[in-house]
Every structure is written in structure tokens, then in C-alpha cells.
Amino acid sequence: MASATLSGNEVLRSRAGRVMPGGVSSPVRAFRAVHGEPPFIVRGAGAHVWDADGRRFIDLICSWGPLVAGHAHPAVVAAIAHQAERGTSYGMPSPLEAELAETIVDAFPSIEMVRFVSSGTEAAMSAIRLARAATGRDTVLKFAGGYHGHADALLAKAGSGIATLGLPDSAGVPFAAARDTLTVPYNDLAAARRTAAERDLAAIIVEPVAGNMGAVPPESGFLEGLRLLATECGALLIFDEVITGFRLARGGAQERLGIAADITCLGKIIGGGLPVGAYGARRELMRLVAPEGPVYQAGTLSGNPLAMAAGLATLGLLDAAAYERLEALGGRLARGLARAAQRSPIAARVQRVGSLLTAFFTDHPVRNEDDALATDRAAFARFHAAMFRRGVLLPPSALECFFVSLAHDEPILDEVVTAADEALAESAG
Ligand code: KE4
Numbered sequence: 001m002a003s004a005t006l007s008g009n010e011v012l013r014s015r016a017g018r019v020m021p022g023g024v025s026s027p028v029r030a031f032r033a034v035h036g037e038p039p040f041i042v043r044g045a046g047a048h049v050w051d052a053d054g055r056r057f058i059d060l061i062c063s064w065g066p067l068v069a070g071h072a073h074p075a076v077v078a079a080i081a082h083q084a085e086r087g088t089s090y091g092m093p094s095p096l097e098a099e100l101a102e103t104i105v106d107a108f109p110s111i112e113m114v115r116f117v118s119s120g121t122e123a124a125m126s127a128i129r130l131a132r133a134a135t136g137r138d139t140v141l142k143f144a145g146g147y148h149g150h151a152d153a154l155l156a157k158a159g160s161g162i163a164t165l166g167l168p169d170s171a172g173v174p175f176a177a178a179r180d181t182l183t184v185p186y187n188d189l190a191a192a193r194r195t196a197a198e199r200d201l202a203a204i205i206v207e208p209v210a211g212n213m214g215a216v217p218p219e220s221g222f223l224e225g226l227r228l229l230a231t232e233c234g235a236l237l238i239f240d241e242v243i244t245g246f247r248l249a250r251g252g253a254q255e256r257l258g259i260a261a262d263i264t265c266l267g268k269i270i271g272g273g274l275p276v277g278a279y280g281a282r283r284e285l286m287r288l289v290a291p292e293g294p295v296y297q298a299g300t301l302s303g304n305p306l307a308m309a310a311g312l313a314t315l316g317l318l319d320a321a322a323y324e325r326l327e328a329l330g331g332r333l334a335r336g337l338a339r340a341a342q343r344s345p346i347a348a349r350v351q352r353v354g355s356l357l358t359a360f361f362t363d364h365p366v367r368n369e370d371d372a373l374a375t376d377r378a379a380f381a382r383f384h385a386a387m388f389r390r391g392v393l394l395p396p397s398a399l400e401c402f403f404v405s406l407a408h409d410e411p412i413l414d415e416v417v418t419a420a421d422e423a424l425a426e427s428a429g
Pocket of ligand 1: 026027028029064083118119120121122124150207209213240241242243267268277359388400
């Protein structure tokens with residue numbers, strides 16, 4: 001409720017700020033990167049969300065990717081309600097886990113067995129543990145700007161030299177946890193090769209299409225080179241498809257780009273808005289996971305029927321026509337924003353793969369994290385605020401993706417482009 005002088009959002013921000021760090025459950029939501037104040041969302045439907053002051057926004061965050069069919073899709077809501085009446089979690093095997101696992105195995109030829117967890121972080125953390133057990137090696141190679149959740153081993157940054165020890169990238173991460181995680185630039189196959197020549201790698205983990213430095217596609221030959229390198233050096237290639245899985249194609253980036261990973265991390269869309277993550281691989285690898293093998297990994301709510309029901313209902317909406325639609329809608333928005341950028345006085349470009357895209361404030365291609373960090377992030381913050389005032393909710397960071405869902409029809413996307421025309425002019429500074 002709003003008080004006499006404060007708005008609903010202001011009251012909530014004050015209450016949340018007293019009992020939660022930053023008043024949020026995940027840092028990016030605090031709008032710090034865009035120097036703003038987040039709305040408290042009270043309802044979502046289709047392509048829209050409403051905040052505590054009754055303002056409506058066209059939502060291009062889509063819960064950071066899971067809501068590929070939009071908010072509160074009737075089929076997903078019905079599936080959740082149907083299951084909830086039968087219980088939300090049994091702590092025992094249930095039919096829906098097997099059904100969702102079969103659906104994933106059917107979509108990803110590189111996956112013969114799946115283990116469900118409750119977040120992308122757990123999926124990536126477990127995939128690393130599995131790779132280390134399978135190879136008997138400790139060292140992991142990741143790419144700067146690649147985000148794989150907040151497990152200690154993956155909150156690491158590059159050491160001084162290419163193959164020197166990884167360094168913690170967060171307070172509280174012990175040096176010992178980060179030292180075996182080496183980091184090189186995304187799209188830099190030569191640096192990956194140099195690292196593999198100097199250190200025995202357990203795994204190479206990569207976002208096949210990067211989404212955590214903004215939308216940065218792999219350059220031609222990069223993923224193919226990593227595939228060959230992993231095979232040659234005995235490392236396991238881990239594709240973190242938490243964003244791209246079931247978004248870029250039913251079989252994710254692997255289907256779209258024609259490259260098979262050894263281990264795949266999934267999340268977001270497979271939970272349909274409820275907490276789900278998963279990792280999967282060929283049978284011989286997954287048989288190393290407890291209780292069949294020595295790799296321990298567990299979870300109270302892993303595979304719970306409510307989340308499985310939401311995931312199954314969402315994936316049930318994603319047929320070939322849905323992917324054609326997502327491609328068309330993503331392309332329409334990207335073209336509209338690019339034309340608006342060309343008309344504006346400020347340097348801006350759009351990078352898109354399928355239904356994920358980013359507007360970067362630069363006139364150069366963004367190929368890696370350094371390029372992304374060099375973009376005009378102050379201009380992005382002004383653009384974000386100008387779009388927010390016009391009822392468009394963009395991800396509150398220049399290093400994130402805009403997500404289009406099946407609910408973002410042409411008139412809604414045209415509204416976004418109209419707002420962008422005005423917002424870009426304002427953002428020129
Ligand atoms: P979660 O633990 O947040 O479910 O997943 C971690 C993760 C793993 N891999 C990739 C490629 C991811 O993008 C993520 C999480 N993505 C971020 C934003 N890009 C989630 C939003 C947030 O952190 O609040």
C-alpha cells in the first residue's frame with residue numbers, strides 16, 4: 001500500500017532495503033548499473049508487467065530468459081495449478097521428472113542422461129565436478145564475460161599471465177577455489193589453445209552464444225575450434241546453455257550451430273519460471289553421478305513435480321512454428337532498434353541471435369568482454385531510464401540481453417521501437 005506521501009514502490013523499497021541486501025534477491029535487479037530504482041512488480045501477463053504503483057511496462061527481461069512464452073501463460077498456469085493440488089514436492093521420484101528428462105534427451109542428441117537441480121549455478125557447478133571426476137584433472141578453462149552462476153570455482157578471473165593461476169572474482173572466494181579456473185577472452189581460440197598446451201584441462205566451459213556480456217555471438221570457427229581442442233587435449237567441452245537451451249532452437253545452440261558438447265548445462269526455460277536447472281551428457285559420463293557413481297550431488301527440491309510441470313508445459317508450447325515466430329519477432333525488434341539507432345545522433349548497434357539481443361552504445365562490433373566494457377554504458381543507463389519512463393522495462397545493465405517471448409507481438413514490438421526513437425534522441429547526452 002502507498003502511504004500518504006510515499007508511492008507503493010517507495011514504501012516497498014524501504015521495507016525490502018531494511019531486511020534484504022540492496023532490497024533484492026539478486027544484485028542486478030537493484031538497478032545500480034543504470035543508476036536507477038527498481039520497480040516492485042506485482043503482476044505479469046503476456047509481454048507486460050505491472051508495478052506496485054500500477055504502472056504497466058512492456059517487459060524485455062522476461063525473468064532473464066525463462067519466460068519464452070510470456071508471463072502467466074494459461075497453459076503453464078493450469079499445469080502448475082493442476083500439480084499444486086496434488087502436492088508441490090515429494091522428495092521422491094515422480095513421473096514428471098522422467099517425462100521432462102526424456103523431453104530434454106529427445107531435444108539434445110549429445111545428452112543421453114540428465115540430472116535435475118534447482119538453478120543454473122548448481123548445473124554448472126555440478127558439470128565442473130563431473131568433468132574433474134571423469135578426467136582426473138582439476139584445471140578448468142572459462143572465458144572472460146562468461147557467467148556460469150556463483151559457485152566459487154566459477155567466480156574466477158584471469159591471473160596475470162594467460163595460463164597462470166585463476167584469481168578470485170568476488171570477496172569470500174578463497175584463492176584455492178579460483179586457482180584452477182583459467183580465463184581467456186571469448187572468441188580467442190589461439191589463447192584457448194595456448195592454455196591447453198600449458199595446462200592439462202578437465203573442461204572448457206563456454207556460453208555457446210554469450211549472453212552475460214550482452215549478446216555476443218561466437219565468431220566463425222571459434223566453437224568448432226574449441227570442440228576440436230577439447231577432443232585433442234582430453235578435456236570435456238561444457239556448453240552452458242542455461243540461456244540458449246530451448247531458446248535458440250529446441251536443441252539450443254548445439255542444434256542451431258551444429259556442434260555437440262560433452263556436457264550441457266540447462267536452466268531458465270526448462271523450468272518455465274520455476275526454479276530448475278539441469279546438466280546432461282552421454283551415459284558413460286552421467287553414470288559417474290551418485291548414486292550410480294562417485295560424483296556426489298544432491299538437492300532437496302531437485303526435480304520437484306511443480307517445477308517439472310511448469311517446464312513441461314512451457315516446452316510443450318515450443319514447436320517448430322514457435323521457433324519460427326521467435327526468430328521473426330527477434331529480427332523485427334533488432335531491425336527496428338537498428339533503424340532507430342541509425343536515425344539517432346548517438347553511436348549504437350544491435351547484436352542478436354534468435355530472440356535474444358542487446359543494444360550496445362558503440363560503433364564497433366562487440367566480440368568479447370573488453371569490447372562490451374568499452375561501450376558507452378553511461379549512454380545505456382540514460383537510454384534505459386528514458387525507455388523506463390516510456391513504459392519499456394529493459395534489463396538494467398548494458399551487459400545483459402533483451403529477451404523476446406512469443407507474447408511480444410508486432411504491435412508491442414513496434415511500441416518498443418517508437419519509444420526507442422525518442423529515448424535514443426534523449427540519450428545523446
Ligand atoms: P542461476 O543460478 O541464476 O539460475 O543461473 C546461473 C547462470 C548460469 N549460466 C548462464 C549462462 C546464466 O546466464 C546464468 C544466470 N543468468 C543471469 C543473468 N544473465 C541471471 C540473472 C541474475 O543473476 O539475477
